[in-house]
Amino acid sequence: MHLLIVGATGTLGRQVARRALDEGHSVRCLVRSYKKAAFLKEWGAELVQGNLCRPESLPPALVGIDAVIDAATSRPTDSLSIKEVDWQGQVSLIQAVKAAGIQRLIFFSILNAEQYPHVPLMEIKHCTELFLAESGLDYTILRCCGFLQGLIGQYAIPILERQAVWVMGETEPIAYMDTQDIAKFAIRALSVPATLRQTFPLVGTRAWNPYEIIRLCERLSGREAKITRMPLNLLRTVRRTARWFQWGWNLADRLAFAEVIASGKPLNAPMEEVYTTFGLDPAATTTLETYLQDYFSRILQKLKELDYEKTGRKTASARKAQ
Structure with a gap:
């Protein structure tokens, strides 16, 4: 199948591209920068320059395509706003796909988006779904709630570097999922008729709160975390302040997401029927424990090797000095 993947340089999009290529699909990626997307070309994907916010760039990218997988979303550091990318850009893509005569589109949304109309990203995701x-x-709409990959920068690295781990005092548990597992569902959906015109939750094996994750990281790393608690009211103040500046609009909209994880509702959903529909084995899904254990094992081994090399160089220098 000839696929166009949008957002292929992102944390999720790159795994979708990798999975599609591994399963023998012909993959084309819509990218804003050839330089930043060079790794996709090395993997075997075709690159075509374009931008969701430039509708005229979309039709050429869709020529000869059988299905589109849309993993694009704005980033806090983007110059473009959430509204421009996640609403106007997505509408342009959907319209361009339909005009090109392509029938199949897979879209990534957020779990429970319809429950938070006051949170910009959630409202826009829900409107895009409609x-x-x-x-x-x-x-096929796949509704995710959190990536295991995000836990490295949020918890693992600060603990390893003895830096502060920031935690909101009222954060609810989240069922994080590995982006590689999410990619499996996205590619499988292309060949499962029962997924047509359907919406599915995609969540991990269980929901974890921040303190459970921190304790696990402490055990795996052998280091104690320095926890700094941030009251929700302080975060709201930062958000309101950021809204005063144009450069802070996107950041402010992202900070509003804190309202979701402090809502008193765990981000989780039953997955039994989802696995059955997609024909995937739940036992093959990466657990948070396994993911972090693998990460810390690799990092700690690397640190030992670096320390060994450093000690070896010191010993050699001492011998030369004798």
Whole structure:
């Protein structure tokens, strides 16, 4: 199958591209920068320059495509706003896909998006879901809630470097999932008719709160975490302040997501029927424990090797000095 993947340089998109290539699909990636997407070309993907916020760049990228997988979303550091990328850009893509005569589109959304109309990203994701449902396309919506990959920068690295781990006092448990496992569902959806015009949650094996993750990281790393608690009211103040500056609008909208993880509702969902529909084995899903254990094992081994090399160089220098 000839696939166009949008957002392929992102944390999730790159895993979707990798999985699609591994399963023998022909992959084209819509990218803003050839330089930043060079690794995709090395993997075997075709690169075409374009931008969701430039609708005229979309039709050429869709020529000869059988299905589109949309993993694009704005980033806090982007110059473009959430509204420009996650709403206007997505609408342009859906319209371009339909105009090109392509019927199949897979879209990544966020779990429980409809429950938070006051949170910009959630409201926009939900509106995009509704727009896609009314488009007439054979869509599949996959609703994620958190990536295991994000835990490295949030917890693992600060603990290893003896830096502060920031935790909101009222954070609810989240069922994080490995992006490689999410990619499996996305590619499998292409060949499972039961996924047409359906919406599915995609969550990990269990929901974890921050303190459980911190304790696990402490045990695996052998180091004690320095926890700094941030009251939700302080985060709201930062958000309001950021709204005063144009450069802070995107950041402020992202900070609003804190309202979701402090809502009193765990980000989790039952997955039994999802695994059955997709024909995937739940036992093959990466657990948070396994993911972090693998990370710390590799990092600690690397640190030991570096320390050994450093000690060896010192010993050699001492011998030369004698």
